[in-house]
Amino acid sequence: MKAMMIDVDGVIVAHPDPRGWSVNLERDLGLKVEVLQEKFFAPNFEDIVHGRAALRERLAPVLAEIAPHLTCDQLCDYWFRADSHLDHELLAELAEVRARGVELHLATVQEHERAAYLWETMGLKDRFDAMHYAAALGHAKPAPGFYAEIEARTGFAPQDLFFIDDKAANVEAARARGWKAAVWTTGRQRLADLLAEAGL
Structure with a gap:
């Protein structure tokens, strides 16, 4: 594994209320x-x-x-x-992975303004190496083009990548391209366990 691709909503950002940011x-x-x-x-x-x-x-x-x-x-x-509740426990685990030389990239379905907010205002640029988002890629998950465009932009081969997302369809689409991938459920698992299950 040379790089991890990590979803944002439902993974890095997880609202404490299942109804999400618009609850109030x-x-x-x-x-x-x-x-x-x-x-x-x-x-x-x-x-x-x-x-x-x-x-x-x-x-x-x-x-x-x-x-x-x-x-x-x-x-x-x-x-x-x-819609900016960060999962600090997961971020700490990801920081340990990054410290071992693995690049961390965000792979997310966002429009331009919120993407900039996440990256700049929330400071995710300090924790991740790059951000790949739908409005910039011209494709949204789980379309194959989303994953293909990330490969083209990063130069990573599919077998070099490990992807986590909270939606099974997005994970299956990544696996179909040859990525290693796992479904993330906030509060129910540790990143280390998912990596171990994937043989990483």
């Missing part, structure tokens, strides 16, 4: 999560997360319709801060 959205910002999902995420996020549209370009007109009291800045700031 209506209470805090006066916006029903169901309305935001129906009017913004469902019709727009596929384009945004694949880099075909900018987040604010799609969000601004929706907010003007469903929550004129909110700006894009207010909603994005709330979203990114509420």
